[in-house]
Amino acid sequence: MSEKPPPEIADIMRVSSHREVYEPCDDSFALVDALLADQTNLLNHNPNLCMEIGCGSGYVITSLILLLKPKLPNNNVHYLATDTNPLAARVTTETLEAHGVEADVICTDIASCLETRLAGSVDVIVVNPPYVPTPEYEVGMEGIASAWAGGENGRSVIDRMLPVVDRLLSEKGWFYLVTLTSNYPSEICLMMRKRGYAWRIMVQRSTEEENLVILKFWRDRDEESLEKEASSSASFASEFSRSLSSFMEKQQR
Numbered sequence: 001m002s003e004k005p006p007p008e009i010a011d012i013m014r015v016s017s018h019r020e021v022y023e024p025c026d027d028s029f030a031l032v033d034a035l036l037a038d039q040t041n042l043l044n045h046n047p048n049l050c051m052e053i054g055c056g057s058g059y060v061i062t063s064l065i066l067l068l069k070p071k072l073p074n075n076n077v078h079y080l081a082t083d084t085n086p087l088a089a090r091v092t093t094e095t096l097e098a099h100g101v102e103a104d105v106i107c108t109d110i111a112s113c114l115e116t117r118l119a120g121s122v123d124v125i126v127v128n129p130p131y132v133p134t135p136e137y138e139v140g141m142e143g144i145a146s147a148w149a150g151g152e153n154g155r156s157v158i159d160r161m162l163p164v165v166d167r168l169l170s171e172k173g174w175f176y177l178v179t180l181t182s183n184y185p186s187e188i189c190l191m192m193r194k195r196g197y198a199w200r201i202m203v204q205r206s207t208e209e210e211n212l213v214i215l216k217f218w219r220d221r222d223e224e225s226l227e228k229e230a231s232s233s234a235s236f237a238s239e240f241s242r243s244l245s246s247f248m249e250k251q252q253r
């Protein structure tokens with residue numbers, strides 16, 4: 001009898017939970033689908049240090065480890081996960097243990113206690129941030145509310161994360177980000193473009209409640225196109241909506 005291949009993503013039945021910790025949902029599944037779609041590239045990328053910001057239940061970081069670890073030539077990859085919610089840190093640790101994999105789990109705001117030490121050295125960052133548009137006062141509240149409350153346009157936490165991600169990423173670093181169309185993802189892409197990143201849409205998914213767009217960013221300092229694209233946010237927004245429409249058309253075929 002042939003041996004069963006190792007699982008490539010986390011088993012939902014072995015993901016730990018707590019009522020004050022975000023349960024894996026459509027957004028978490030869409031992010032893991034983006035990572036699966038990019039698995040071959042991620043393996044060729046051969047990362048040394050991977051990180052999830054806002055790990056919640058640990059479903060995403062555990063999946064990332066499982067889809068890389070058995071197939072990477074470099075078995076010394078280091079994995080990190082952060083969350084402001086101490087209960088999320090605990091639940092993530094339990095989920096990792098249940099799958100027999102390891103990561104350092106740190107309770108911190110974004111990556112504040114790691115930024116200086118890890119500047120320029122993280123090869124892969126994944127984030128499913130609190131993105132739901134809410135009143136500003138709900139952002140950063142204790143417990144489960146901090147999982148979704150994103151403030152104006154759902155962008156308060158996202159916009160704070162972008163410069164941190166830029167500082168942490170290595171020269172070859174990749175960044176995967178969950179957004180909603182109501183977060184104005186074209187603006188996020190433009191902000192990243194101005195920092196010297198190219199972008200692409202990895203997954204688009206419409207549920208009853210939300211329109212999810214999973215983005216991938218990587219450094220691309222083509223000065224000429226940088227100047228051209230950054231000069232007009234209107235033309236950038238239309239380029240983004242063309243990309244989104246053609247992505248959706250391809251999906252429907």
Ligand SMILES: C[S@@+](CC[C@H](N)C(=O)[O-])C[C@H]1O[C@@H](n2cnc3c(N)ncnc32)[C@H](O)[C@@H]1O
Nearest residue numbers: 022024028054055056083084085109110128147
């Ligand atoms: C939408 S949930 C995603 C959870 C998990 N990554 C998933 O995809 O299922 C967002 C997570 O980010 C955490 N979070 C919110 N603000 C944060 C911050 N400033 N720094 C780090 N984590 C944060 C929340 O506690 C929550 O666990």
